[in-house]
Amino acid sequence: MMILKCNEEFYPEKFRELEEAAEGPSDRLCPNSFRMPKRIYCEGDLSLLEGPVIAVAGSRKASAYGMKVAAGLGKRAAAYGVTVISGMAQGIDSAAQQGALDAGGRVIAVFGCGIDVCYPRENRKLMDRIASEGLLISEYPPGTQPRRFFFPQRNRLISALSDAVVIVEAAVESGALMTAYYALDQGKRLYAVPGNITSRTSMGTNKLIQDSVQPVVSLDTPFEDLPVRKACYSEEKISGLGEDEQLVFRVLRDRGELMSDQISLLTGLSPMRVSQVITLLEMKGIAANYMGRTMLMDVNQ
Structure with a gap:
């Protein structure tokens, strides 16, 4: 104390x-x-x-x-x-x-x-x-x-x-x-x-x-009015992801939070595969899911 x-x-x-x-x-x-x-x-x-x-x-x-x-x-x-x-x-x-x-x-x-x-x-x-x-x-x-x-x-x-x-x-x-x-x-x-x-x-x-x-x-x-940091990832960290993980990551980075069906539409991945990739990104601390919407996390914490 x-x-x-x-x-x-x-x-x-x-x-x-x-x-x-x-x-x-x-x-x-x-x-x-x-x-x-x-x-x-x-x-x-x-x-x-x-x-x-x-x-x-x-x-x-x-x-x-x-x-x-x-x-x-x-x-x-x-x-x-x-x-x-x-x-x-x-x-x-x-x-x-x-x-x-x-x-x-x-x-x-x-x-x-x-x-x-x-x-x-x-x-x-x-x-x-x-x-x-x-x-x-x-x-x-x-x-x-x-x-x-x-x-x-x-x-x-x-x-x-x-x-x-x-x-x-x-x-x-x-x-x-x-x-x-x-x-x-x-x-x-x-x-x-x-x-x-x-x-x-x-x-x-x-x-x-x-x-x-x-x-x-x-x-x-x-x-929106706070001096917040957006999620920022080095290319080295991104390159360490699997091909599908990189695909989903880049869509989330460019589009912001998305529903799973939106990610599937934008990436061409099946809904089942999107669900698997989101789980992998969550386990790595890169993404978070709330009420069906997935967003990138801030890695500078």
């Missing part, structure tokens, strides 16, 4: 910028919203604080639709070389973080308790994986148990460390909307996923869109 004080070199600069943010809705709803943590407790890879970071937040009681979108955003972030930050809560948070990790991506979790306290308990495996492959952060000392009012404070740190915030699902009274308010007050890019107008968990996000927050119309939307 590392302890970083606010006057030390490796303390996140984005936390220092908190006190420069303009007062807004988040400060009125949650006092001390712009308070810079005097110290933070960390475990994992501090280098993840560098480069583009996207926050994904939403309902703990998410719908199947919300879970798919969150996981898809996590996988897409991995493909773009963008770190996913969230609170490791059940539902949207953990779906996005799990999706990123499964695709070889990078993840930061910010706790509303000590970093040695797993909350919720059901996420122990995810917590251990983030500790070994990503980064855990808390402003609370080890051993601190979660309290209700710690979570809004935690959300301000999630927004502060991000370059963009995506609210996937949120009821009107959802705590995830606090993250949205922080994003607005801190000058972050804010996105909301449109949802079923009869679903309680989409009422908050639909209201954000009504209030002119940018809607997520595809999994690429939140990454």
